[in-house]
Amino acid sequence: MWLQANNLSYDNKASVRINNGAWINLNNTTCDVAEPGKSYGGIGGGHNTIKMKLALPEGLVLNGANQISFRFNQSDGVTIGYRIIRLNFLNAGGTRLMPASSFADENPATWQAPRPGASDVAAGQQLWRNASLNESYLPNARVLQAKCADCHAQDGRDLKYFNYSNRSIVERAKYHGLSVTQAEQIASYIRSLTAPAPATARPWNPPYQPGPGQDSKPLVEWAAGAGIDAVLDSDAESLPYIFPNGVNEAALATSSTLNIREIPVAMQFLDWKHWLPIIHPKDAWGDEFNNSNLNKMYNGQGSGNTAINLRRSLTTGNQTYRLGASTCQVCKPICRIGSTSGICS
Template sequence: MRIVGRFSPLTLALLMLALGCMGDPAGGDDTTGGDDTAGSGDSDTGGDDTPEAAALPIEILGPAGTAVAVRIDVPQDLADAPAAELALTVHNVLEAGAAFVVVGDAEPIDLGAPALRLVRPSGGHATASLALPDGTLRAGENRVVFRYDREIRDVSGFRVLDVALVVGGQRLATGLPADDPATWTAPSADANAIARGERFFTAESRDGGPPCARCHADDGADLAYFAFSNHSLIARAEHHLFSAEEAADIASYIRSLPVAAVGRVFDPPFQPGPAHVGAAGAGYDAVLPADDALGAALFPDGFPDAPAWDIAASFDTSTVALPVELPSWSRWLPRKIDATWFTRGDGALAVAEAALASDGSLEAARAFATAAVHLGKEILITTGDHAGRVELLRYAAVKLWDWQRRHGGFEGADHGFPDGGPAFPYEVGFAFFEAAFVNGLPDAMDQAFSWWMAQAAVNPGRGQTTGDRPLNWRDVLTVADSAGAGPWTLTYLHLVGSLEESQGALADDFGTDRGPVRLLAVPLRRVAGPVRAALMRRFLTREAAFLAGGGSLTSEHHVVLGNAWRDGCDGLTPDERAELRALAPSEVAADLAACP
């Protein structure tokens, strides 16, 4: 391979690291693994040498055959009670035939079985109660074993966030304490071990792939910030063929970093909710259980008949909990790094990354983000490789996350996303969005939606959106609809998006097909009749004020409004249709002709 152009020493160092990434190595995180490996799937509960969990969450991380046990006491008077259940909250169960649980001597239960609805193909948490056959439980200690029987490619296991038996109306817990990262200690405090671990993490590889630092923050700070346990760090390093001693050195190095454990590996970064904290978000348990819960939280007295145009100004998108789970940190990490990223275009990406590392300015961050976005477009145009584009933009997102952590943090009013700064969650979501239209990646619409909700949580536009970045709200509603978002989620997004796209420079587009009129179509098809009428009432009131102030409407605006009305008017009562027509300015009367 020939490297052209003149590079600084730092840029050359980045290039040399990148050139170790040839082939098909997986990105380095505790939920990425190797090729599928079949397990037995029998009812063996692991034998006496199966390790016992000491705290929650329970980490079942490692190669095929990894197992962890817990014990739950059942009182004598409940042992024979019928209809016992095992209540579980799990994280990162991706498909059937890999993650299992065995209660006592009963048959293994496949946690990926469709009927249990615990599978999250793109990662995430899920909760369910598993019916146990009568006679499964006995008085006294009952052993529950979680197993990882088949190693899915790029997945090293799963976690159990909570487990209990529900018997005779009583919840019987394990009694395990919650694991507290503040109490963790390094496998070794020896300075030589830490130095070796730093070298292994930042500069060495054992499996022909890149050093760990290429997929993570350069110094591994993300692993400390999101509280990857010693066990997960060691298991992952061993997967990449480091010895047990070397893997322990890597864990010792990560534990030595002066970075507080703010988040958890199973909590989605920036998850919106009342307890939102920095990049850690509000936690997985902030995800609302159902769409109706969002409507009840936002509008406890019911949706107003005549909502103000700026009703969404009172919504803080970082603290409004949603029934949408954002990508966990493991889904930020790239699964593959292509060395040609750093040599294309005379090494523009490597040059920009070196400047990001040495300069740290907002301008350097913008330049790096721009280089990654342009390179992603080039990859798509020249190769049609949607997966490669996503991996590139994930890589850029991790480096930009770490840039912001080092230069301002995530605790300020802008949540670490300053006006005009890189909208890197948007960019990853946009790569999935474009892939969805050609079926280029599985679950692409769902993944685009979750990434864009991360962007909305930290910076929905603040009146400075260009219509494309930080978010194009028409695309947001399209993705939300395709991903199966409920009517209250669509209503919330419509209210936020239409306010965003009527402020700043976009205020000039109000009377065109590029204005908020384009955000009517999805909610008018999907929300309940009374809310549908209220949203139209809100829009037509704004439309009348716009025209009374001297505004004019383009022909395309009339077309978009007419189409939205036609698609949604059958969900309105005759009285609602008549009232809305009476409210509408005369200039748009013809646009509301459908559904006489």
């Protein structure tokens, strides 16, 4: 069996069963993970999406219809599952037996809110910003100070942009202790957002993964990256992109531009959810953080004593907040944030 899976983040997180056979655990012993993912640690390693082969007992796969089941075994307190992006069966010679045309991708643009009514959407927004959450659904999970809006984009646009499904949002909200109704209200709020959601932005496609053609795409698609398929299998495969006209000095001349957004690399960038904080500063340091100048500056929250609200200043501020636009009266001439008041952080 050949699999490409996202977020298989520890051994035995997943099991697979073919027809009425036994459940087979997916781990670094049962699975042969393809390079370069294997050298980065295989299952549980640095590549969030990996390809692997699983040897099956002879006779398990039948000619004709087969039933393939996947199971999520247990949470580690961080994740609630994994995604099988592609699967196939290989014959002894390594040839894929199912044509690509046997599979169809869902189109996220067709996804509907589970509770589309205005009051449910409004309730979902409230919950996103204010609901009290448990850290996980494991026994004795602590109550968090952080809200969905703290760890994610404040308005939830990250889930919209990367096309997280209703199911994923509902299950994640339940994982944090919310009811099914509340979870569906949050999913409905996310679906209602007008933020962009490019078709190429999917939970397994690493943000800003470089690849040919990126620059000519519309700006809103840039964060979606060039897709998981743009990740190369070895460093050497980058060479023809660096030297499209054969190896020569001109390609690397300091007077020319080597466009790193368009040169694919064998380093798989983190997928979106791996940029999210597992522990928010509000829960790591509590009031030390809540009432810090940093939280006041960033969010306007807490009783920190600085007058600067960084977010507000960046959105509504004038020239003062542009790099190098003015010279600080106190520490001139090298102020990095354009402060004029001597407040330097």
